[in-house]
Amino acid sequence: MERTTFLAKIESLVPLSDQERQDVAALPMERVTIPRRHQIIAQNSKPDFVYTILSGWAARYELRADGARRITGFLLPGDFCGIHALCGAGMDHAVIALTDCEIGKIDEAAMSALVERSPAIHSAVWRAKLIEEATLRKWLLYAADARQGIAHLLCELYVRAAVVGLAADGRCHLPLTQEEIGDAMGITAVHTNRVVQRLRLDGLIDIAQQQLTIKDAAGLRKAAEFDGSYLEPWLDDKPPTPLD
Amino acid sequence: MERTTFLAKIESLVPLSDQERQDVAALPMERVTIPRRHQIIAQNSKPDFVYTILSGWAARYELRADGARRITGFLLPGDFCGIHALCGAGMDHAVIALTDCEIGKIDEAAMSALVERSPAIHSAVWRAKLIEEATLRKWLLYAADARQGIAHLLCELYVRAAVVGLAADGRCHLPLTQEEIGDAMGITAVHTNRVVQRLRLDGLIDIAQQQLTIKDAAGLRKAAEFDGSYLEPWLDDKPPTPLD
DNA sequence: CGCCCTTTTGAAGAAAATCAAGGGCAGTGG
């Protein structure tokens, strides 16, 4: 996946001038490949870089004392993490690669300088943070019911994948195991399986070969009570979602 | 409560110079009083102000289609909200007064200007956001079990109250109904009651007359698996918490 | 005193966890 994914993500958040586009493209970026199930950022570390996903999927997570893992967010190509670096804060959670990932490491000082120079990019970083926070709230709101929570998660991921061109026509690459979906929703893999099967039997979705197929977009949206405007909170009216 | 609560909060996040202290004090602030159960900020609105709680407790919340309310965060004196204004985003959730509240409304443009002028205050705003986000993750992590979730919430609130001088000696004003605690944890008021009683019978806490008494700090911390470092993520080593 | 809000208690039912085991499928190595 190209480094342009990062630029595309930023441009999905704010309009950029040609100059800003060049500035983003000129950011020094070190590429590394992280194999599946390997940590990208450790908990309690203070990253010196801002990380962006060039290809692959990753997740933020924390562990409880009993060993249970809670996934608190998914990272798709274009997403960035480690913004903590910009204000001297350590990571309260860890980030792990869910698939083999290509990661771009952007020097924190260079990123800081660009953010200070460009109000638009500054806004983009804030907006990304606000969207992440809003997403956490939606998880709290909807994960109370497993069926609704999973339906909502699938809507979220489909829309986010569509933004960076990884979903279309009701289909979307979905490289998550049911255990990972369960860890995100706070339920067991067994229960996740039963709920996913129910969604399948209800004719709303299909998941096979790491691909999500949305068979009944309206039905899925209704089951999820999904309203994607939290993913674009700067728009005044509700945008047509890729799910329409 | 004095407007200095706002300043105290910022100074708990970053060290300020005398100049910055004066700048914060000089921010134009309109005071309003919001009665209990009245909205402070509506969902989907685009606030023109940054709001800070001068006195009283408030909560962020969202409603599900079935009418269920999920509280996604508590606001204590000194806390601010509506930072969305600074990057042109609308509110994905609403804010409600849980007690009669005195609110300070800070003009968004004045706040923006101060944030741009002062790197420290800029950092303070970022740190507050990161703490809020980390808190949401902790809720996801620990609310899976009601007993642990409530124990963790009480630890969080005690520490946060202590930071602004509203808790000490194991006691803390806690103006929350059990229904509100339940809405925060995603459980019913009935179940909340049973869990709170169990914590009481276990000798960990007591709640009466809107006052939380921590009878066994170590036990409560253990039940919660509470580690307060997420509330001060810029510190390198784990700070001694007010709970010690 | 009487009213409203909050806390408390009881009993029955639903949702999800837990424990246990079987099946499919892809990759690996003989």
Next chain:
DNA sequence: CCACTGCCCTTGATTTTCTTCAAAAGGGCG
């Protein structure tokens, strides 16, 4: 080419946690 292995998905039976419905008891306040 086939057996083996590891990972993931699936199914069943049982137990725990939490919800729901209903109602009673306490507490503050006009």
